[in-house]
Amino acid sequence: MRWIRAAGRGLLALAVVLCGHAASAGPADGGRDDGRGPMTLATAGDLTGYLGPVLEGWNRAHPGERVRLVELPDSADETRAQMITDLRSGAGRFDVLNIDVAWTSEFAAAGWIAPLEPERFPLRSFLPPVVDTATYDGKLHAVPYVTNAGMLFYRKDVLDGAGERPPRTWAELERQARTIATRHGLAGYAGQFLPYEGLTVNAAEAVYSAGGTILGDDGERVTVDSAAARSGLGFLARGVRDGWIPREALSFKEEESRQAFQDGRLLFLRNWPYAYAGASGPGSAVAGKFGAVPLPGPDGPGTSVLGGSNLAVSTHARHPRSARDLIAYLTSEQVQRRVLTEGALPPVRAELYTDPALVRAFPYLPALRSSVLAAQPRPKSPHYEQVSLAVQAVAHDVMAQHQTPEAAVRRLAAELAAIARRR
Structure with missing residues (x-):
């Protein structure tokens, strides 16, 4: 989530949340009894300032x-x-x-967000995996708004000089991180390894890339x-043990890891796309010298964890019809384009990823x-x-x-089984 804040400065953590005035609806606050009327929308730190004009x-x-x-506060937990x-x-x-x-599953299971009509929203225009993040128990409980996926940033100048391509497998990553990085006085590989949500993501990506899972789709079966x-x-443990993951990286969150790469101290970095802007900007030691590719896996491209945020309607919404219409507006092609160009956030609309003008402006698309x-x-899981x-x-x-x-x-x-038994 910290990747939204850095999107503004160089970009960081997203969680748009829509919050409001003091509660009661009805004629006294200008509301109407047909489900339409004024609304509130709160966001955790719109540091790029794009949302107000939208x-x-x-x-x-x-x-x-x-x-x-x-x-609301920048902190996702807050x-x-x-x-x-x-x-x-x-x-x-x-x-x-x-x-x-x-949070979609947790909020849906608790009855805090209302099921939505799939036909009301342009779901077929979205990148298919993002829709799965908005469903729970076979029902649509939210609409994807911003997506994200981890990528491997690499020093293109260093690999080109060694006559090498960016790694597609863990074995290639490990070999290059142990040999090429050392020859150039660089650390090999880093991600977000401090114990917080970023480490959950990095660990899940390693498990998924190897072909495993953590929980079944029902959130109760431990797999x-x-x-x-x-x-x-x-794979992650071996990196620290053998030194191609520096021990310093065990204290890295998004920004610490981005800064290490941007300062020219790493050969490889796993991070969200927001890191591209900072690494390309003024003062970056690697501007014009790096590239970004999908994460590697054991035998080929690996599997990232989806990030981003979903729009949902509260079960206590004062004006639910207006709320659904607002979600349709925010996921329209026009607004999704602005999410990328003005907010520097990855949109959910599939056609934007192949738009020639956008690809020129955002080469990592x-x-x-x-x-x-x-x-x-x-x-x-609830x-x-x-x-x-x-x-x-x-x-x-x-x-x-x-x-x-x-x-x-x-x-x-064992710990997940105990959690799954809780009601």
């Missing part, structure tokens, strides 16, 4: 259904906490919620105890499209926060050499 376009066309923007407090209270201050994709999971965590099409959502904490803790212990991959996978399976 909403002004809606307000000019819908003077009786104006939307007011309220910005944003989630504020949303849940309001939703549990039934205060009804939120009409539309732009929630992190990982992590597998050879694939042991292989994925083993073809590689990002490939990454998104091969990506998978984070484990779906207890996602607990699931993520368990994955983080286990993955960190493995990378810090405190536990073997085999023992760690058994431990994680």
